[in-house]
Amino acid sequence: MFATIFKKELLDQLISPKFLIVFLLCLVLIPSSLLMNYSSFKSNYLEYDAARRISKETTTVYREPSILSTFGIGLESVLPKIVSFDKYSRDMKGTQAQNEILSNITGKIDFIVIVSFLLGLFSILYASTLMSGEKESGTLKLVLSNQARRSTFIWAKFLGSYIVLIIPLLASFLIGLILLLLENFPLFSGENFSRVLFLFLLSLLYLSTLFSLGLLISTRTQKTSVALLAGFLIWIFVTFVIPKISEPLAALIHPVQSEEVMKRNRIQVQNQIEKEKAKVLTPIREQFLNEKNTSSQKGWDWAGYVKARGPLAKDYEEKIGRTLQEFDAQYEKEKNTALNLSLNIARLSPASIFTHSGLDLCNTGVVDRENFFRSLQTHYLQLFQAVLSKRFEDYYDFDEKGVAHSSHGGGGPGAYQTTYPEYRYQFLKLDATLSRTAPDLLLLVLYNLIFFAAAYFSFARYDVR
Amino acid sequence: MPDQKPILKAEDLSKRYEDGVLALDHLNLEVRGGEVYCLLGANGAGKTTTINLFLNFIPPTTGTCYINGIDVTRDPLEAKKYVSFVSENVMLYGNFTARQNLDFFAKLGGKANLSKEAYYQVMRRVSLQEKAFEQRVKNFSKGMRQKLGISIAIIKDAPAILLDEPTSGLDPKAAEEFLEILAELKKEGKAILMSTHDIFRAKDIADRVGIMKEGRLVMERTREELQYEDLVKIYIDYMKSEPLTV
Numbered sequence: 058m059f060a061t062i063f064k065k066e067l068l069d070q071l072i073s074p075k076f077l078i079v080f081l082l083c084l085v086l087i088p089s090s091l092l093m094n095y096s097s098f099k100s101n102y103l104e105y106d107a108a109r110r111i112s113k114e115t116t117t118v119y120r121e122p123s124i125l126s127t128f129g130i131g132l133e134s135v136l137p138k139i140v141s142f143d144k145y146s147r148d149m150k151g152t153q154a155q156n157e158i159l160s161n162i163t164g165k166i167d168f169i170v171i172v173s174f175l176l177g178l179f180s181i182l183y184a185s186t187l188m189s190g191e192k193e194s195g196t197l198k199l200v201l202s203n204q205a206r207r208s209t210f211i212w213a214k215f216l217g218s219y220i221v222l223i224i225p226l227l228a229s230f231l232i233g234l235i236l237l238l239l240e241n242f243p244l245f246s247g248e249n250f251s252r253v254l255f256l257f258l259l260s261l262l263y264l265s266t267l268f269s270l271g272l273l274i275s276t277r278t279q280k281t282s283v284a285l286l287a288g289f290l291i292w293i294f295v296t297f298v299i300p301k302i303s304e305p306l307a308a309l310i311h312p313v314q315s316e317e318v319m320k321r322n323r324i325q326v327q328n329q330i331e332k333e334k335a336k337v338l339t340p341i342r343e344q345f346l347n348e349k350n351t352s353s354q355k356g357w358d359w360a361g362y363v364k365a366r367g368p369l370a371k372d373y374e375e376k377i378g379r380t381l382q383e384f385d386a387q388y389e390k391e392k393n394t395a396l397n398l399s400l401n402i403a404r405l406s407p408a409s410i411f412t413h414s415g416l417d418l419c420n421t422g423v424v425d426r427e428n429f430f431r432s433l434q435t436h437y438l439q440l441f442q443a444v445l446s447k448r449f450e451d452y453y454d455f456d457e458k459g460v461a462h463s464s465h466g467g468g469g470p471g472a473y474q475t476t477y478p479e480y481r482y483q484f485l486k487l488d489a490t491l492s493r494t495a496p497d498l499l500l501l502v503l504y505n506l507i508f509f510a511a512a513y514f515s516f517a518r519y520d521v522r
Numbered sequence: 523m524p525d526q527k528p529i530l531k532a533e534d535l536s537k538r539y540e541d542g543v544l545a546l547d548h549l550n551l552e553v554r555g556g557e558v559y560c561l562l563g564a565n566g567a568g569k570t571t572t573i574n575l576f577l578n579f580i581p582p583t584t585g586t587c588y589i590n591g592i593d594v595t596r597d598p599l600e601a602k603k604y605v606s607f608v609s610e611n612v613m614l615y616g617n618f619t620a621r622q623n624l625d626f627f628a629k630l631g632g633k634a635n636l637s638k639e640a641y642y643q644v645m646r647r648v649s650l651q652e653k654a655f656e657q658r659v660k661n662f663s664k665g666m667r668q669k670l671g672i673s674i675a676i677i678k679d680a681p682a683i684l685l686d687e688p689t690s691g692l693d694p695k696a697a698e699e700f701l702e703i704l705a706e707l708k709k710e711g712k713a714i715l716m717s718t719h720d721i722f723r724a725k726d727i728a729d730r731v732g733i734m735k736e737g738r739l740v741m742e743r744t745r746e747e748l749q750y751e752d753l754v755k756i757y758i759d760y761m762k763s764e765p766l767t768v
Contacts, residue, residue, distance in 0.1 A: 061630060194614070195610075202602060202606070203678075522580065
């Protein structure tokens with residue numbers, strides 16, 4: 058009985074026009090997006106490689122683009138390409154977003170976006186007519202007047218239709234991979250293949266979750282028009298409303314000051330200590346850095362100044378370093394709290410879970426952003442130890458607003474006879490990514506089970522009238 | 523003549539829906555092999571509910587349905603072996619051809635591996651045009667779909683057939699052809715329970731007619747009794763009478 062209904066469902070879906078539409082759309086969009094994004098990656102990588110080769114022995118580092126951004130761009134276009142460190146701060150610039158203005162207006166397309174939005178929509182709409190269509194046409198009565206169990210019927214229809222939905226995805230994904238291989242994409246290098254495979258399996262899980270949701274809609278509705286409308290509204294809610302409101306909502310619940318305000322406050326805190334330092338150093342400055350050569354002042358003696366300022370400035374410099382680190386850590390903690398809150402709100406939507414987990418698998422998600430900034434912090438500490446701690450900048454002549462009008466800076470002893478620590482961004486290993494995304498994957502499985510169980514029991518209890 | 527064994531039997535059958543509506547009120551009914559029983563009544567009288575209960579589409583509030591002696595509620599799958607169903611508006615699967623639809627429902631009805639010719643024979647029997655056999659059903663007229671619906675019932679070859687207003691919306695010729703097929707099935711010894719609004723055709727084909735009102739079977743007449751009575755007048759009198767719930 059299962060085989061009969063399953064085969065009928067497969068055939069019925071395969072010869073329907075909607076299958077052809079989905080197939081053509083997937084065939085056009087998936088391979089072309091993979092090729093376009095790989096091309097974009099290659100140009101970014103060339104840029105990165107050239108910059109990295111030229112600028113050795115500096116306090117500037119370059120972020121390596123993720124090759125798996127071919128499948129999911131995510132934060133790749135938002136994270137900085139270049140980070141320059143100085144003693145107490147870092148300057149980040151060169152986001153890809155600045156070079157791709159129109160793409161940022163219209164939104165970039167990649168495999169994750171196609172699966173999340175387009176196939177997600179088809180998934181819900183496909184499934185939402187499964188039972189409502191049978192009810193509306195009266196075929197449900199005819200089928201159930203025979204020896205078909207309801208459980209057999211719902212399972213066979215679910216699997217038959219789901220497989221038909223997956224065929225366009227599988228075919229176009231394989232074609233896309235073949236085209237990428239022809240373009241020398243290193244699919245079998247490192248963890249690439251495993252990550253791509255996991256991404257594909259995640260896509261299947263996500264689509265089956267939305268399929269179960271659609272099935273639930275179809276068991277609760279009598280007419281296909283109502284089911285389609287309900288499916289469309291739920292799709293909007295799941296793929297747009299929840300993901301889009303999660304961040305503003307988190308900001309309302311847990312407000313965090315903007316980066317600009319934080320920077321201003323940071324400078325104020327630094328200047329406060331710099332002023333105290335200036336008070337202590339002013340006699341030395343007057344003694345060594347004076348154009349006039351008198352009995353009490355020795356004219357311009359930079360070496361004497363550097364030597365004399367060292368012991369006096371040390372405590373203040375340590376205080377600045379410590380205070381700013383605490384300041385930054387506090388700000389980062391606040392931001393992470395808001396981010397985690399926003400991620401938790403977004404977890405109400407299977408589409409968000411899929412997008413975040415998928416991007417993590419592509420090394421372009423939130424987990425990799427954290428990893429990148431952690432690596433910057435590690436590098437900063439090494440750089441500070443080797444280079445930055447030996448440099449100084451003394452500020453003088455503060456006005457009423459606390460702004461310094463002159464400064465003396467340069468390298469202390471040994472500042473220029475050192476080896477710069479090398480920076481090379483290490484992407485997260487697959488096992489680390491999986492352990493971070495495991496709760497999200499389990500949540501997706503749970504949603505799937507809940508939706509399917511609800512659909513199942515709803516259909517089992519349905520009064521066929 | 524119908525034999526004495528009831529193939530379809532309703533015993534003290536009632537159905538009250540969750541919204542409180544009493545759709546069927548203590549119905550007792552028997553249909554024997556070779557007998558056509560027509561249920562007449564206004565919309566909402568309980569005709570379709572009766573058929574739905576026989577098919578276990580809905581559970582009864584009280585009472586029992588039997589098909590071929592099997593309690594439908596206790597063993598619905600076994601009971602459904604012995605019954606075919608034709609609905610008011612047979613839509614079928616529009617993307618499939620007539621033969622593909624027939625093949626699918628034949629398999630559901632336990633008739634696997636029938637030859638193409640076997641399907642064609644059944645469709646010829648119900649006078650479906652030859653050229654329609656391999657055409658997609660979505661282009662069929664209602665009459666053609668009803669013929670295909672009765673083909674599905676025929677191919678299952680069950681001893682009981684339930685029909686829910688099968689001639690509703692059919693043109694007179696198609697309705698006449700449909701009833702001729704039913705007459706043949708009756709001769710083959712099938713127990714036929716049909717709900718209908720068509721009093722004239724009911725009088726023509728039925729061995730017994732029951733009139734339902736507000737969920738109750740308020741009148742039952744045999745073919746012999748109806749020779750001396752005007753069924754139309756009886757029906758209208760019952761419809762005009764005071765509501766039973768007052």
